[in-house]
Amino acid sequence: MLDFINALDQVFSIPVLATILGASLFGLFMGAIPGLTSTMATALLVPLTFFMGPVQAISAIVAATVMTIFAGDIPSALLRIPGTPASAAYTDDAYLIAQKGRAGQILGLNLLCSVIGGIIAVLVISQFAPALARVSLSFTSDEYFWLALLGLSSAVLVARGKPLKGCISLGLGLLFAMVGIDSVMGMPRLTFGNMDLAAGIAILPTMVGIFAVAELLRKIPTLSGPQAVTTPLKPGAVFKGTGKLIKEHKGSIAGGTTVGTIVGILPGAGADIAAWVAYAISKRFSKTPEKYGTGHTEGIIAASASNNASLTGTYVPALVFGIPGDTVTAIVIGVLLMKGITPGPMVFTTEGPLVYSIYIVFVLANLLMIPLGWVAIRCAGKVLSVPSSVLYPLILIFCIVGAYSANNSLFDVGIMMGMGVLAYFLEKNEFPTAPLILALILGPIIEENFMKSLIKANGDLWMFFDRPTAMWLGFATLLIWALLIFGGSLRKLIRKKVVLASA
Numbered sequence: 415m416l417d418f419i420n421a422l423d424q425v426f427s428i429p430v431l432a433t434i435l436g437a438s439l440f441g442l443f444m445g446a447i448p449g450l451t452s453t454m455a456t457a458l459l460v461p462l463t464f465f466m467g468p469v470q471a472i473s474a475i476v477a478a479t480v481m482t483i484f485a486g487d488i489p490s491a492l493l494r495i496p497g498t499p500a501s502a503a504y505t506d507d508a509y510l511i512a513q514k515g516r517a518g519q520i521l522g523l524n525l526l527c528s529v530i531g532g533i534i535a536v537l538v539i540s541q542f543a544p545a546l547a548r549v550s551l552s553f554t555s556d557e558y559f560w561l562a563l564l565g566l567s568s569a570v571l572v573a574r575g576k577p578l579k580g581c582i583s584l585g586l587g588l589l590f591a592m593v594g595i596d597s598v599m600g601m602p603r604l605t606f607g608n609m610d611l612a613a614g615i616a617i618l619p620t621m622v623g624i625f626a627v628a629e630l631l632r633k634i635p636t637l638s639g640p641q642a643v644t645t646p647l648k649p650g651a652v653f654k655g656t657g658k659l660i661k662e663h664k665g666s667i668a669g670g671t672t673v674g675t676i677v678g679i680l681p682g683a684g685a686d687i688a689a690w691v692a693y694a695i696s697k698r699f700s701k702t703p704e705k706y707g708t709g710h711t712e713g714i715i716a717a718s719a720s721n722n723a724s725l726t727g728t729y730v731p732a733l734v735f736g737i738p739g740d741t742v743t744a745i746v747i748g749v750l751l752m753k754g755i756t757p758g759p760m761v762f763t764t765e766g767p768l769v770y771s772i773y774i775v776f777v778l779a780n781l782l783m784i785p786l787g788w789v790a791i792r793c794a795g796k797v798l799s800v801p802s803s804v805l806y807p808l809i810l811i812f813c814i815v816g817a818y819s820a821n822n823s824l825f826d827v828g829i830m831m832g833m834g835v836l837a838y839f840l841e842k843n844e845f846p847t848a849p850l851i852l853a854l855i856l857g858p859i860i861e862e863n864f865m866k867s868l869i870k871a872n873g874d875l876w877m878f879f880d881r882p883t884a885m886w887l888g889f890a891t892l893l894i895w896a897l898l899i900f901g902g903s904l905r906k907l908i909r910k911k912v913v914l915a916s917a
Contacts (some may be wrong), residue, residue: 417766424469425774433470434477434775434863438782441478442790445485445497452482452498453687454629457622460745460811468753468768473775476725480532480779481738483685483721486788487524491517495882496892499686500721503693503713510709518791520651524718525713525787526660532672532780533721535726538675539579544762546734555866556878558735560887562655562859565737566852567894577762579845586836587853590615597858598865610825617748617854619739619817624847626813627834630806632841652791659711666696666716674720678727684740684848685721692720708821726776733761733769737856744851 424430437459444455455478463471491508501508511520553561566584593604594614605611660667670692677688696716697706706713728739731748736757738744747757755765761770794903817830837847871877879885 418770420767421469421770421774425473425771425778430470430473430799433466433474434778434782437474437477437778438481438786441481442485442786444478445482446488446790447497448793451629452479452486452500453621453745454626455479456742456745457626460618460622460749461812461815463749464752468750468755468765469771471749471753472768472772475742475746475749476772476775477779479725480722480776481783481786483725484525484528484783485790487521487528487718488790491520491524492794500684500689501907502686503689503717506707507709507711507714511711511714514709518652519654519656520711521789521791521794523656523714523785525791526653526656527667527670527715527718528722529780529783530660530667531721531723532726533675533777534671534785535723536676536773536776536780539726539730543730543734543769546730548759548762553883554881555863555870556881556884557887559860559863559867559878560884560891561735562737562856562863564672564887564891564894565731565735566849566856566860567891579843580849581849583840583845584849584853587850588857590620591854591857591861597862610823612856613855615829616826618745618752619826620833620854621745621748621851622817622831623815623830624837624851626809628837628841628847629828630810630813631834631838633806652788659715663712663715667719668711669699669715670719671697671723673716674723675727677720678724678739679730680739684728684742685724688724688727689717689721690760693717722780729772733757733772734858736761738852741848741851744855747855780848797876835882 440459441452444458445452451874456475459474459478463474466474466865482498483500486499486501487508489497490501490505494505494509496502496505508520508524511517589604591614593611595601595612596603602612673692673695674685674688677691678684693706693713693716696713697703700706700712702710702712724740725742731737731739732743732747736747738747750757755761756895793817813830814827817827818824837850840847840850868875868879871880877887
């Protein structure tokens with residue numbers, strides 16, 4: 415209770431409330447511009463967090479992320495262009511409804527469902543995470559090794575595209591994670607005599623490069639030619655008839671929130687996957703599945719609640735185990751480490767006010783989304799008319815300043831640019847970048863705990879399965895590997911049997 419009271423004192427201070435408001439407005443703007451994702455918005459906030467305390471810094475990230483996910487629905491409905499990947503699942507439905515003169519209604523529905531899903535998820539997670547943290551206090555290096563490895567494996571499994579390409583991206587991340595001083599032997603690795611690499615590849619410039627610079631590189635072709643001007647639809651009345659629709663599809667909200675919370679807890683999944691899963695499940699159990707994709711609200715309600723609910727879920731593995739739930743929480747872990755806070759089960763004991771502050775800020779940001787979201791919907795036309803030729807160069811300048819200010823090093827600017835170019839070519843060839851980031855963060859955790867367990871067991875690998883929790887985590891990891899390796903062959907075999915049976 416004392417931690418909760420301290421958290422209230424910290425969150426309801428003038429600097430933190432001002433930060434939440436400013437980050438919320440920033441998140442709404444970033445989400446409403448097609449192509450600017452929540453991860454990019456978070457990466458651009460990192461330089462500002464250098465001058466903030468832990469609670470203020472995390473509050474800025476939470477508020478911006480919550481607003482960005484909703485704001486992505488605005489160009490989705492008005493232009494048929496998802497503002498963020500989390501809005502892609504229901505873009506066609508939202509746009510077709512907007513074409514019927516109900517743009518304000520559908521965006522108001524997006525807004526309210528996002529708020530409901532987000533707040534319910536916070537209430538559930540706030541009860542679930544501390545219990546999980548108490549269990550994890552009994553974890554040894556065996557469990558942490560398997561848990562980190564399970565996180566990496568899950569990231570490859572849920573990544574878009576072919577699993578082999580996900581594995582290659584993961585391998586690159588592990589290679590980058592090896593750069594620097596060996597944590598066990600204290601010997602330099604892959605530094606090539608460069609003292610700037612002795613501390614390893616900095617995570618924050620890497621993330622800014624991968625998520626911001628790479629995105630800017632993808633936008634260059636659109637800036638070189640004539641700019642096509644698209645006039646968005648006028649939103650019209652907001653919230654009209656939304657109460658009736660929410661009451662009619664309350665089961666979809668409950669299902670979407672549940673799916674979003676669960677998917678958010680899975681390392682590497684995130685809001686966009688949560689939205690697709692919720693939309694697919696909603697269609698599967700709907701009484702009118704044929705209406706999906708033709709301008710139907712049921713799937714929109716489920717997916718809107720799901721993508722916002724997943725945001726809270728991603729903080730569970732990040733805070734409890736130090737394993738990022740998505741790319742945003744990967745940045746959060748980097749910010750916490752920069753503040754001298756190591757994510758893990760002890761955070762709930764040593765940094766209790768910070769944990770409660772995150773819950774409170776999530777609730778505040780979701781409630782603040784109602785008035786700010788209404789304003790954003792009404793001003794959508796002006797927000798969407800910002801010229802890209804002006805916006806993107808300003809973002810690049812901000813990225814350079816942010817990467818330099820991390821360690822006052824031009825070398826980090828080079829890391830940022832190099833990683834941006836690498837991510838651009840990876841994604842151009844359909845290689846996912848999320849496994850690379852997760853491998854860069856989890857690689858040292860895997861190596862350190864693997865060596866600890868190996869030394870403790872005198873080289874006996876079977877000792878990794880000697881504890882019940884470690885055994886189940888190990889089996890889960892090996893099962894995912896089996897799915898990655900033999901999943902394609904298994905699907906072909908099942909399809910062949912189905913064809914033969916139907917012949």
